[in-house]
Amino acid sequence: MSAARRFQGARPRERESRIDIGRLLWVAGFALVLAAALTVLAAAGVVLYRYLDAPLRVVAVDGDIRHLHRAEIEDLVSHHLDGGFLTLDMRALQRGLEAHPWIARVHARREWPNGLYLHIDEEAPIARWRADEFLNSRGEVLPGVSADDFKELPELVGPEDSETDVMTAYRTLAARLAGAGLRIERFVRDDEGLGLRIAGGTELILGRVDTDARLERFLVLWRKDLAARRDELARVDARYRNGVAVRWRAAPAGAHAG
Incomplete structure (x- = not known):
């Protein structure tokens, strides 16, 4: 069992x-x-x-474009198309196009099934450079600009290859002077420092050091006393420690006091 x-x-x-x-x-x-x-x-x-990820076959370009030619834009775009519809690096494309002096900003988007849309904001000349060239807001030389079209722009002068630094200094001072209703006609940076000519012909010398403090001292005096006599003002030298030196315009020949 x-x-x-x-x-x-x-x-x-x-x-x-x-x-x-x-x-x-x-x-x-x-x-x-x-x-x-x-x-x-x-x-x-x-x-x-x-x-x-089909190859891009249609590229549409939009924007207020006055100086860039269509063929130049197409050539720029073709050099930065490194992928298909999905693999294209859009940020790299935008950076590459915006490196061109005439292009301020690029807005890009894909358009199904094989298209690319680009909206281009074109740069504009901000100032003349050494009389016969023109700079954009980044201090880059703009090619192909007719001097006759922009005679009213301020003239910037500086050493060779100093365009970017001069433009930065100019824009900083121009913004501060604009607050007092003043506009720069000519801006110079050389071995003696910074100097400029205000619209109306008055020269302002700031020198090489303490330019911010010197400019502020000039603006205080301008608002207090000098603005009322702007037509008589020929030159202001702000390179002094505690004040400025003022040179007045000579009275016209034959003018009488009182």
């Missing part, structure tokens, strides 16, 4: 063993099917991505 009981007790373990093998086979089969499905999906994804 005990032997029969032992024999009968062994059968369930054999059935359990057969059930475990079946489950393993089912899991293995499912894994193979899943792997095959994932492979197919991955391949389909690659094909779809390549389809979506």
Whole structure:
């Protein structure tokens, strides 16, 4: 009896063993099917991505563009198209185009299925440089500008390759003078420092050091006394520690006092 009981007790373990093998086979089969499905999906994804990343065939350009020619814009864009519809680096494209002196800002977007839209804000001449060239707001020389079109712009003068620094200094001083209703006609940076001519002909000498304090001292005197006599004012030298030297215009020949 005990032997029969032992024999009968062994059968369930054999059935359990057969059930475990079946489950393993089912899991293995499912894994193979899943792997095959994932492979197919991955391949389909690659094909779809390549389809979506089609070469750009249409480039639309918009903006108030007066000095850049269409052919020049197309040439600039072609040098920065380093990808398809999806892989094109839009930031690199914008940076590349904005490096051109005539381009201030570029707004770019993709247009399905293979297009690119560009809105270009063109730079404008801010000042003359050494009489026969023109600078944009970043201090870059603008090519192809007719001097006759911008005679009213202020003239900037400085050493070779100093355009950017001179433009920065000019814009800083111009903003402060504008607060007093003054406009710069000529701005010079040389070995003696900064000097400028205000609209109306008055010269202002600031020198090489403490130019901010010297300019502020001039503005205080301008608002207090000098503005009322601007037509008589020829030159203001602000290179003094505690004041300025003023030179008045000579009275016209034949003029009489009182």
